[in-house]
Amino acid sequence: xxxxxxxxxxxxxxxxxxxxxxxxxxxxxxxxxxxxxxxxxxxxxxxxxxxxxxxxxxxxxxxxxxxxxxxxxxxxxxxxxxxxxxxxxxxxxxxxxxxxxxxxxxxxxxxxxxxxxxxxxxxxxxxxxxxxxxxxxxxxxxxxxxxxxxxxxxxxxxxxxxxxxxxxxxxxxxxxxxxxxxxxxxxxxxxxxxxxxxxxxxxxxxxxxxxxxxxxxxxxxxxxxxxxxxxxxxxxxxxxxxxxxxxxxxxxxxxxxxxxxxxxxxxxxxxxxxxxxxxxxxxxxxxxxxxxxxxxxxxxxxxxxxxxxxxxxxxxxxxxxxxxxxxxxxxxxxxxxxxxxxxxxxxxxxxxxxxxxxxxxxxxxxxxxxxxxxxxxxxxxxxxxxxxxxxxxxxx
Numbered sequence: 599x600x601x602x603x604x605x606x607x608x609x610x611x612x613x614x615x616x617x618x619x620x621x622x623x624x625x626x627x628x629x630x631x632x633x634x635x636x637x638x639x640x641x642x643x644x645x646x647x648x649x650x651x652x653x654x655x656x657x658x659x660x661x662x663x664x665x666x667x668x669x670x671x672x673x674x675x676x677x678x679x680x681x682x683x684x685x686x687x688x689x690x691x692x693x694x695x696x697x698x699x700x701x702x703x704x705x706x707x708x709x710x711x712x713x714x715x716x717x718x719x720x721x722x723x724x725x726x727x728x729x730x731x732x733x734x735x736x737x738x739x740x741x742x743x744x745x746x747x748x749x750x751x752x753x754x755x756x757x758x759x760x761x762x763x764x765x766x767x768x769x770x771x772x773x774x775x776x777x778x779x780x781x782x783x784x785x786x787x788x789x790x791x792x793x794x795x796x797x798x799x800x801x802x803x804x805x806x807x808x809x810x811x812x813x814x815x816x817x818x819x820x821x822x823x824x825x826x827x828x829x830x831x832x833x834x835x836x837x838x839x840x841x842x843x844x845x846x847x848x849x850x851x852x853x854x855x856x857x858x859x860x861x862x863x864x865x866x867x868x869x870x871x872x873x874x875x876x877x878x879x880x881x882x883x884x885x886x887x888x889x890x891x892x893x894x895x896x897x898x899x900x901x902x903x904x905x906x907x908x909x910x911x912x913x914x915x916x917x918x919x920x921x922x923x924x925x926x927x928x929x930x931x932x933x934x935x936x937x938x939x940x941x942x943x944x945x946x947x948x949x950x951x952x953x954x955x956x957x958x959x960x961x962x963x964x965x966x967x968x969x970x971x972x973x974x975x976x977x978x979x980x981x982x983x984x985x986x987x988x989x990x991x992x993x994x
Contacts, residue, residue: 641768816836825857825865835850
């Protein structure tokens with residue numbers, strides 16, 4: 599046995615063990631790494647506001663706390679308003695349920711000639727086996743729901759804590775990263791960090807402005823139609839339509855359509871038409887002007903990045919995919935060398951044609967074989983008439 603073989607076997611086994619250990623640790627810490635990634639992008643989003651307050655004499659710690667406090671208050675207010683609206687709607691549905699059920703039973707009896715009564719239906723439902731089983735399963739699932747809610751709150755607190763420290767200690771973090779890099783690389787890291795801050799902050803602020811405009815427009819419509827909770831529905835439409843890419847507008851319009859349908863079925867149709875028209879106005883007029891400088895990426899690239907982010911990280915990936923792709927595009931655009939494009943019709947999608955109407959990219963032999971496409975000799979290019987010779991005489 600060669601002397602190096604046992605050592606190589608031990609080294610290979612050690613590498614396999616390290617890989618297995620690293621893979622196990624990565625899968626165990628995937629939740630924490632996701633929270634840190636969300637916190638990093640959140641810290642990039644609040645960095646411009648914190649930097650402005652810090653430039654005016656406010657320390658970074660209190661400035662970051664003020665910004666996060668405003669975000670928390672706004673989010674809590676929105677959740678409370680939306681929850682109160684849903685709770686009131688559920689109470690109204692429960693109160694009007696007997697009347698609705700009586701109307702439905704009367705219609706069935708009149709149409710089909712049956713003899714149903716609400717008391718008999720209620721008794722059959724109360725004493726049914728499937729309802730009792732459903733109640734038992736729901737009671738056992740309350741603990742699971744409570745666990746998920748507590749886990750979600752803990753995850754939210756973790757994200758906010760990491761985001762606060764990343765934003766408050768941003769200069770210290772950049773200094774620590776640059777201290778382990780050579781001077782030639784420090785400028786590139788700081789440039790990438792600056793691009794990420796500009797793109798992420800610009801994306802969120804432009805989306806916030808479009809959410810404000812969308813909320814005001816939908817509030818005017820809902821208030822004109824006298825739909826209840828118009829202000830809450832307007833805030834819902836503005837936030838969901840802007841911060842859930844691609845399909846957020848239609849998801850946001852579903853709730854106002856449902857509430858409007860309870861008032862008048864035709865109002866739901868008007869809301870649907872308004873959502874479609876406003877979406878076109880936003881896509882072709884409003885969004886290009888507001889996001890031209892902040893997030894200048896092609897709609898197809900944005901759609902693909904949302905799909906990829908959703909496949910990798912779920913809803914979190916869908917939210918951070920667009921600023922991440924915009925940051926990567928801007929960073930690569932700063933280092934990729936570009937050249938002037940030649941003035942060729944094929945660049946614009948047109949085929950360059952031969953003077954006689956034939957495409958110039960056809961082979962010469964093919965052009966000679968096609969009828970009517972041979973180059974006939976002209977009299978002024980030195981060709982002689984039929985039967986003539988160079989000495990001036992003619993044949994025959």
